[in-house]
Amino acid sequence: xxxxxxxxxxxxxxxxxxxxxxxxxxxxxxxxxxxxxxxxxxxxxxxxxxxxxxxxxxxxxxxxxxxxxxxxxxxxxxxxxxxxxxxxxxxxxxxxxxxxxxxxxxxxxxxxxxxxxxxxxxxxxxxxxxxxxxxxxxxxxxxxxxxxxxxxxxxxxxxxxxxxxxxxxxxxxxxxxxxxxxxxxxxxxxxxxxxxxxxxxxxxxxxxxxxx
Amino acid sequence: xxxxxxxxxxxxxxxxxxxxxxxxxxxxxxxxxxxxxxxxxxxxxxxxxxxxxxxxxxxxxxxxxxxxxxxxxxxxxxxxxxxxxxxxxxxxxxxxxxxxxxxxxxxxxxxxxxxxxxxxxxxxxx
Numbered sequence: 001x002x003x004x005x006x007x008x009x010x011x012x013x014x015x016x017x018x019x020x021x022x023x024x025x026x027x028x029x030x031x032x033x034x035x036x037x038x039x040x041x042x043x044x045x046x047x048x049x050x051x052x053x054x055x056x057x058x059x060x061x062x063x064x065x066x067x068x069x070x071x072x073x074x075x076x077x078x079x080x081x082x083x084x085x086x087x088x089x090x091x092x093x094x095x096x097x098x099x100x101x102x103x104x105x106x107x108x109x110x111x112x113x114x115x116x117x118x119x120x121x122x123x124x125x126x127x128x129x130x131x132x133x134x135x136x137x138x139x140x141x142x143x144x145x146x147x148x149x150x151x152x153x154x155x156x157x158x159x160x161x162x163x164x165x166x167x168x169x170x171x172x173x174x175x176x177x178x179x180x181x182x183x184x185x186x187x188x189x190x191x192x193x194x195x196x197x198x199x200x201x202x203x204x205x206x207x208x209x210x211x212x
Numbered sequence: 213x214x215x216x217x218x219x220x221x222x223x224x225x226x227x228x229x230x231x232x233x234x235x236x237x238x239x240x241x242x243x244x245x246x247x248x249x250x251x252x253x254x255x256x257x258x259x260x261x262x263x264x265x266x267x268x269x270x271x272x273x274x275x276x277x278x279x280x281x282x283x284x285x286x287x288x289x290x291x292x293x294x295x296x297x298x299x300x301x302x303x304x305x306x307x308x309x310x311x312x313x314x315x316x317x318x319x320x321x322x323x324x325x326x327x328x329x330x331x332x333x334x335x336x337x338x
Contacts, residue, residue: 135303135304135307136303136307136310136311138300138303139296139314139319141296141299141300141314141319142293142296142297142300145289145292145293145296145322146293148260148261148289148326149260149261149264149285149286149289150261150264153250153251153259154251154259154260154330157260157323157326157327160319160322160323160326161323163314163319164316164319164320164323166314167311167314167315167316167319168316170311171311171315196247196250197247199250200247200248200249200250201247203248203249203250203253203254204247204248204253206253207248207253
């Protein structure tokens with residue numbers, strides 16, 4: 001298996017795992033091989049974990065240069081060559097992303113597709129609004145209707161009423177009340193279905209005895 | 213989460229297929245082992261779901277009019293169930309759709325229809 005590696009904006013490859021072992025690779029390097037859609041952090045590729053001893057990064061907080069200087073799409077970079085501005089591609093012949101390039105070397109995914117090394121922190125205000133509007137609790141309406149129509153016990157109607165309460169309370173902003181109504185409605189559904197299943201044979205027997 | 217959803221979907225489909233097979237093969241009018249309506253037996257009045265089993269048998273044999281005769285409400289209820297199941301499937305990803313489907317107008321309207329159907333079928337002997 002051939003690997004391409006990109007650390008601190010310098011791209012190298014193809015190389016084997018054994019060749020990578022002899023290099024000094026930091027744990028924030030990116031790696032790509034055939035079969036991967038995109039560059040992945042070298043620490044996240046299972047087959048390499050435990051194989052390579054990473055060198056400690058001397059500048060842990062510096063963003064990788066690769067973020068800033070995208071190379072031309074799909075163009076293979078020569079070994080060890082620093083990522084310069086991409087060689088100009090002939091006009092009218094744009095290389096499709098990920099398209100295999102001649103000479104059997106797989107196209108290297110464009111650098112700009114590289115996942116951001118750091119998750120963008122969620123703005124505290126956004127987190128607040130998300131928390132303030134929780135997901136609507138289940139209304140159990142499907143089960144309520146099925147219990148009403150199939151179980152021969154009209155208590156399913158109570159479950160429908162509770163389903164109605166869930167949404168009206170949710171829309172009024174009473175999330176706790178909606179959750180409570182959801183739970184109560186669920187119990188009415190379960191109760192109706194169980195009561196319907198259990199009582200039917202008894203009723204049949206009683207009816208038979210009565211008519212006999 | 214998605215694995216759980218798939219498991220639930222498969223379970224529901226399996227139960228539906230099994231029940232469908234039973235109601236296709238056996239006619240509740242002739243076989244004695246189908247459950248009887250509790251409400252009808254106890255009170256003498258039909259419940260909103262009375263006739264569902266016979267209607268399901270008719271429906272599975274392509275007899276829509278027969279199904280309507282046994283329980284005219286069943287088709288409406290099935291349509292409602294399908295709509296709600298779709299909404300339920302989308303609940304976490306499309307809350308707006310879910311709220312629209314289970315809004316108080318839709319649910320309240322359906323509830324009113326159930327109650328009206330319940331009264332009318334006993335009064336009119338449907």
